Amino acid sequence: MGIEIKEKKLKKPTSELRFDLVSKNWIVIATGRAKRPEEFIKQERIKVTVEKKDCPFCNLATQEKPVLEYKNEAGQNEVTIIPNKYPAFAQTGLLNERAEGPYSIMDGVGFHEVVVTSDHNKSLAELPLSQVRRVIDAYQERYLELANEKFVNYISIFHNHGQEAGASIAHPHSQIIAIPVIDPDLQGSLNGSRLFFETRGECVHCKMMEWDREDKQRIIYENKEFVVLCPFASRASFEVRIYPKEHHSYFERIKDMEKDQLADALQVAMSKIFKGLNDPAYNFFLHTAPADGKDYGHYHWHFEILPKTSILAGFELGAGIEISTVQPEAAAEYLRGIK
Amino acid sequence: MGIEIKEKKLKKPTSELRFDLVSKNWIVIATGRAKRPEEFIKQERIKVTVEKKDCPFCNLATQEKPVLEYKNEAGQNEVTIIPNKYPAFAQTGLLNERAEGPYSIMDGVGFHEVVVTSDHNKSLAELPLSQVRRVIDAYQERYLELANEKFVNYISIFHNHGQEAGASIAHPHSQIIAIPVIDPDLQGSLNGSRLFFETRGECVHCKMMEWDREDKQRIIYENKEFVVLCPFASRASFEVRIYPKEHHSYFERIKDMEKDQLADALQVAMSKIFKGLNDPAYNFFLHTAPADGKDYGHYHWHFEILPKTSILAGFELGAGIEISTVQPEAAAEYLRGIK
Numbered sequence: 001m002g003i004e005i006k007e008k009k010l011k012k013p014t015s016e017l018r019f020d021l022v023s024k025n026w027i028v029i030a031t032g033r034a035k036r037p038e039e040f041i042k043q044e045r046i047k048v049t050v051e052k053k054d055c056p057f058c059n060l061a062t063q064e065k066p067v068l069e070y071k072n073e074a075g076q077n078e079v080t081i082i083p084n085k086y087p088a089f090a091q092t093g094l095l096n097e098r099a100e101g102p103y104s105i106m107d108g109v110g111f112h113e114v115v116v117t118s119d120h121n122k123s124l125a126e127l128p129l130s131q132v133r134r135v136i137d138a139y140q141e142r143y144l145e146l147a148n149e150k151f152v153n154y155i156s157i158f159h160n161h162g163q164e165a166g167a168s169i170a171h172p173h174s175q176i177i178a179i180p181v182i183d184p185d186l187q188g189s190l191n192g193s194r195l196f197f198e199t200r201g202e203c204v205h206c207k208m209m210e211w212d213r214e215d216k217q218r219i220i221y222e223n224k225e226f227v228v229l230c231p232f233a234s235r236a237s238f239e240v241r242i243y244p245k246e247h248h249s250y251f252e253r254i255k256d257m258e259k260d261q262l263a264d265a266l267q268v269a270m271s272k273i274f275k276g277l278n279d280p281a282y283n284f285f286l287h288t289a290p291a292d293g294k295d296y297g298h299y300h301w302h303f304e305i306l307p308k309t310s311i312l313a314g315f316e317l318g319a320g321i322e323i324s325t326v327q328p329e330a331a332a333e334y335l336r337g338i339k
Numbered sequence: 340m341g342i343e344i345k346e347k348k349l350k351k352p353t354s355e356l357r358f359d360l361v362s363k364n365w366i367v368i369a370t371g372r373a374k375r376p377e378e379f380i381k382q383e384r385i386k387v388t389v390e391k392k393d394c395p396f397c398n399l400a401t402q403e404k405p406v407l408e409y410k411n412e413a414g415q416n417e418v419t420i421i422p423n424k425y426p427a428f429a430q431t432g433l434l435n436e437r438a439e440g441p442y443s444i445m446d447g448v449g450f451h452e453v454v455v456t457s458d459h460n461k462s463l464a465e466l467p468l469s470q471v472r473r474v475i476d477a478y479q480e481r482y483l484e485l486a487n488e489k490f491v492n493y494i495s496i497f498h499n500h501g502q503e504a505g506a507s508i509a510h511p512h513s514q515i516i517a518i519p520v521i522d523p524d525l526q527g528s529l530n531g532s533r534l535f536f537e538t539r540g541e542c543v544h545c546k547m548m549e550w551d552r553e554d555k556q557r558i559i560y561e562n563k564e565f566v567v568l569c570p571f572a573s574r575a576s577f578e579v580r581i582y583p584k585e586h587h588s589y590f591e592r593i594k595d596m597e598k599d600q601l602a603d604a605l606q607v608a609m610s611k612i613f614k615g616l617n618d619p620a621y622n623f624f625l626h627t628a629p630a631d632g633k634d635y636g637h638y639h640w641h642f643e644i645l646p647k648t649s650i651l652a653g654f655e656l657g658a659g660i661e662i663s664t665v666q667p668e669a670a671a672e673y674l675r676g677i678k
Binding site for chain 2: 015025029110287310
């Protein structure tokens, strides 16, 4: 009966504007345009088949020299980090901002690296847990090294899976980009988190998580240290986030035991998305405090996973408001049920 | 010889960070990842063939009752505006923001309409100029009507072309969404424009356009009233904008003679993109002052056209910085040459 009431509650609104407490963005949940969760399963992503002999990441000798290598006990590669052969940022240049007429420009100085797991086909959803754990080790180790580079103020760790999500190479890989600037969109979220902390004396993410864990509607999974949930103001259908339960601002300070738990949470999340949405294309990324040496004690690091369930079109690009067609509560209920 | 120098100048940097004076966003021009303009021609977009008998917009009798109809002298439909059958916003609901735990939520009240041109296949690039002009008439007329609705504070007019750009129906159409809220991203740009005006005493868009017209590198086309250009801080390869040369803040106040010139500029822009990039998928949208009754005399309305030359992936979504692989100057040079 509880379920019936909930179903009814879920289906009533055709369109809702939800406010993101951190970014201050409005997002739209338009269930009038909804597909049922099951319909997403039918969407087949474009699968690019590349043979191992032609795969750059199966042939690391053809790539730039690794900056990090983890091997297993048998001496086989588990995780390798290499400089990106076609980097979006260059390691040389001047950091000075210079004028060009009324405009401002600087050299795109930064690091752009690729985190390669050894299996040509298996994504994080399918790898052994021990290897997922090694990926997290690699993220942390390389983050700490890059944060020491003097012009690096922000480090983005992200993963694109599938052509629709912008992955140009099929072999599973994450990327790390370390740059001198912090974008104002991101700054907006950092400021939102800071303002909440200063005016309310608590972390906005802790506050939301506390409510979500009590409310239960949006929770997908919990382990000892982490919560996997669909955020109240989801930017896309089936958006999933992973938060440490304790208030931690800096991902790079994660401890060994927490890394075990994060590997578990990440694999459960990816596996539910893989099975529940038929191996969809997706992007995920880490949101953590910048590496600019300032105090971000108000912030709460987390991973955001965005399955490619829709395309940002004219309204999203023009008016800045993202539209999701599945209620986060329905998405969480669906993913909770996927074993 | 002039060309040789320019070519050399264009090819030097592998990565540049350019600052958007209005939004305060950084964008990256990463020519190290570049394709040459000609390579975009080879990309074939997914073409969905729907027969006229199955096309909802060829069978308007099956749709909602039109809110605007323009016919030609022979009594045939030229432009029709209908309510969207699957609207992202609903016309009923309460505007009050209400709390749900720590969250804020309101009903998604608004209008969502579709602007249909009669030809099943021809996009704005191929329609007769007179019909493009009628589309602009329709945008203006409907904008003025919706702006009078008391809860409408922002009106977005946009056009999605092709499946990759989020168009779910192949028959060319624009959309109009009228809503009660202004997104903070958009507010950021409005504030950027206001701050420049207040501190410098001039319009930031006029200032940029003055430089661009003198510099010529980014100009694609000009007529008496409008400039078509690739913006200095392009969000995507081949981004194109159309600006009125005179400082005008409110699109809806456009005069008849200006509409003739806008139709010409819009068609030239769309036609160069159509021919030069092999009928690509694209989004375009109008950026104009909000309809909330406040003074936006500092703003300068314009159209932004974003050919779907890339996908927003983990870095763009996570770090908020968009990467373009073609220098705007090279894109403009290429499109200038397309007849």
